[in-house]
Amino acid sequence: MRVLCPGCGSVAIIGKTNRLSLAHADLYCSCSDPECGHTFVTNLSFSHTLSPSSRTSSAIVSELARALSPVQRQQLQQELNLL
Known part of the structure; x- marks a missing residue:
């Protein structure tokens, strides 16, 4: 899975995952572009099943x-x- 920095669009690095449930997690990320340096939290959540x-x-x-x-x-x- 690839997370992109919302500030500059570069690939971000997931530093920590805080799993809240089987269907939801907070991903603590930092931009890989040293000139940007943006750190942020993004959410990962289960949406729906395609095949049970x-x-x-x-x-x-x-x-x-x-x-x-x-x-x-x-x-x-x-x-x-x-x-």
Whole structure:
């Protein structure tokens, strides 16, 4: 990931990351141009999903299977064996 200095447009160096959550972080940056010398904080945040994680899907399926009664779980196993 490349962060650009808002003062001059040069590449900035990320010196510190303050992770506020899994979806948001503050990046403490400094401009790589010694003549500019701008230091600043920029925010990095999660926007939206394009393709869901297969880990998430597996976790959802596992939770749903655990919520079934033993009879329902056995019926599900039989149906899956038909696939």
